[in-house]
Amino acid sequence: MLQQLSRSQWQEYEQEGYLRLGRCLTDDELAAAQQRMDDIMLGTASIDYSRTFMQLDRIPGKTNKPGPGGRGHKGATLRYRKIQDLEFDPLFLRYMQKPLFRHICAHVYGADTSIACMRAMFMNKPAGEGTHLVWHQDRWTNFDRDPLITIWTALDPATIANGCVYIAPRRHHTLINPSHASGFMTDDQAQALVAEIEPMPLELDAGEAALLHNYLPHSSGVNRTPIARRAFSVCFMDAATVDSQHHAYSVIFGEGALDPAQL
Template sequence: MNWDKGFIQSLQEIAYPPELYHFDRISESIEGGFDNVTDADLRFFHDQGYLVVHGAFGQSDIELAQQAIDDLIDGKYPDFNGIQIEPKLHKYTAELTGDTKRKATRKIFRFIDYESYLNSMFYNQDLLQVLARLMDDEPIYLQDMALIKPSDFGSEKPWHQDCAYFNYPLETTVIGVWIALDQATADNGCMHIVPGSHKEPMIHFKKRDWQICDTDVSGENDTMVPLEPGGCLFFHGLMHHGTPANFSQDQRRALQFHYRPACANTITTEARLKIFGSEGKNAEC
């Protein structure tokens, strides 16, 4: 494969209506890291479904996490197989090595049992304390991922709710924590959310992904969450969110950790699909 201009351009087709993402609103946020989270911020989270904390992790954390991601992609842990390549480049997977593999990786999942620094970030005591205050319970592991939006051709993650993928009753405070490892901007696919939407479960359809139908997205309330490296977004598992494509020259790496309250009960997959996909996962819109 030849990464020339023509090849990159061939990967830049926009597969969704451009009006699906708005770029004029920016989220509320607080400065000063986890220590500065007040009770009023907890109330804000429960009302709006999110909380943005700048300066949650420091420069050395970020550098170590970036190195850990490179190590995972480069194959430092021979038994680890949680790398997902950007869908547009699947057919070239066997040819990707070294820098091209780093450039083409879209997602890394279930790494905290392999990578000790990322494990220590998942279980960071200050982070867990904020989660415990938000949940009023002990936060328990649910999922760990690194979400990479490659420069030049990183694809969209359509609007969805994470709880549509988890078997918990609707009243469970599942929380996602999205930690920027690069500057996340309007141009390179920062997170977009709809504040307050965590009170509304939506039917998901099979379209570009398992997602909220494009015509059901509340575009006018779309709010961007730009972050500096080390900034962190807490978001409720029912928050409507998505990220547009990245055709900029800047890669956008992030960690996304999910936690559930210790007391959470589970529901069956069938019960979950009754809520989030009445026709099951295969209905199209």
């Protein structure tokens, strides 16, 4: 497994706006992460559900919008779309604190910069289901500085058939809809983008990860297979980042970092 990126890998990342990191979870870690996510969805995990944001997938045949979301468990089902606050789960925190990710954060933000987690989330396309996610950039207007990187890890094979993420390589230098609060493009902007570029399916094996620049335009579709498309996505940012509501974000690397043994 990679421990550090080479100069040529950094050059590739800077040019393309993304980089495949290869396998980042061992077989045992992958099996444990898959099991933990299923346990969390089924309500049998020993986590504090009252602090965990959970959102159901869309109601099939009824709507194209995600189902209800908010803090707390929403029922025992594998049909969740998004689950956040996973930095408070020791299994996921240990993964987030791997040396490779520390190295990546130090390169991007500076070796002396403490790093916080803007979000650590499970993104799921349930078997035969899923909610279409339209083209966007991971950029929010409520921060005093932009979070720059996301590490997206496949917990199942991510394929075209099961709703993998599509990206627009090399389009990470400019914001397409800078006034949108959370980086979403208008329909016209998204249509113009896909007319100009060949959207690239980011197919990954289970346990593989990709480093994504937060400005890299991306979208994802639905799952047409009987196997879920589970993934874990972490956005790392400078821990000095402040949002308009002075929300506290957990430190992952540096002074005051969360410790999996204390959770």
